Amino acid sequence: MKNIIIIAISILFASCAGSIATTEKEYHINKTVALKSEWKSNPKEWRLENDTLTGSGGPMHWAVIESKKKLPKNYEIDFKVNITRESLFEVMLNIDKENYIRTYLYNIDQNIVIGKGVYKKGSDEYEKRGGPTLFKKPMKLENNQWYAVKIRVANNQLFFSVNNETFLECSIEKSKLSQQGKLGFLTNGEAKITDLKIQKLKD
Template sequence: MTKQISITFIFFLILSSCSSTISTSKNEYILQHSKELKSNWTIHSKEWVLKDDTLTGSGSLSPWGVLVSKKQLPKNYEIDFKVNMSNSSLFEIMLNLDKGKYIRTYLYQIDQNIVIGEGVYDKKDDSYGKRGGKTLFKKTMKLQNNKWYVVKIRVTNNQLYFSVDNKTYLECYVEKSNLNQKGKIGFITNGEVKITDLAIKTLQ
C-alpha cells in the first residue's frame, strides 16, 4: 500500500513538472529554493535573489527590476504572498503577461494607491511608453517603506479580485475591461522589494 502511494505521488510530481502552467489542480506552487528561481523564472533586468525563503528584487527608475515566470498562469488561480517595499515606491504584479500586454496590479507609494491597470511590457526597451500603462481602477491606501503587506489576488470566471491586508481591495471583470485572459506572472520594482510566502494555487 505504501509503495502504491509513493508511485502515485511521483506520478503527480511528473505531471506537474511537465505541465505548461505554473501550478496544477493537484499541486500548489510555492517558491522555496534558489534552484527553482533559476529553473522556473527569468530575470529580465537588475537582480533577483532567493535567500532564507525571501525573494529580494532590486531595480531603479531605469531599468526596473523585472522577474517573469517561464510557465503560464492557470485559467483560474489564487496568488498569496507578503511584500515589503523596503526601498521602492512601486511594486507591481504582472498578471496574464502575453505578447507584451498584461494586467497591472500594483502598490504605488507616491500616489498612496493600489491599482488595477492595463500594462505593456517590452523586455528590450525600458523607455517611456514601453513599460507600464494606464490606470483602470484605484483605491487609496496608506503605503510605507519597511512594512510588510499581505497581498491576495484571485482570478476566477473572468473576475479579478486584488486585496492588500484583507481590507483594501479592488475588483473588475477581465473580459469586460478588455484585459488579457491568459499569460504568465511577473514582478516589477523600481527599488528594493522583498517577497515571502509566495504561493500560486489553481482554482476549479
C-alpha cells in the same frame, strides 16, 4: 540529496501541462526551488535567499522577473511584500507577449491599482513599460512595512486585496484585459517577497 530534491521538483513542474500550478499541487517558492528553472530574470536583479525573493531595480530601469509557465485560467495568488526602497511594486498578471494586467502598490499616490500594462523586454523607454490606470483605491503605504497581498482570478473576474482591508475588483473581459498568460513581478526600487503561494482553482 539537495540536488536530488531540486531535480525531483523540476520534473514535477515539467509534468504540469505548462501551468505554474495545478489543483493537485500548489506552487511555493522556497530555497529548494532552482530559480533559473522556473523563472526568467537577470540574476543581478532578482535573487532567492532563505525563502525570500528580492528584486533590485531603479526608477530608470525596472527589475522584472517572469515565470516560464502560464498561470492557470482560474487561480489564486497569496504572498507578503515589503517595498524597502523607492515607490512601486507590481504583480504582472496574464503576461501575453508584451501585454499584461497591472496590479500594484504605489507609495507616491498612496493607492493600490489595477491597470492595463505593456512591457517591451530590453527597453527602458517610458512609453514601453507600465500603462494606464483603470481602477484604484486609496491606501496608506510605507517603505519597510510588510503587506499581505491576495489576487484571485475566477470566471474572468479579478479580485485584488491588500491586508484583507483594501479591495479592488473588475471584469477582465469588460475591461479588455489579458485573459491568460504568465506571472511576473516588477519593482522600481527594492522589494522583498515571501510566503508566495499559487493555486489553481477549479474551472
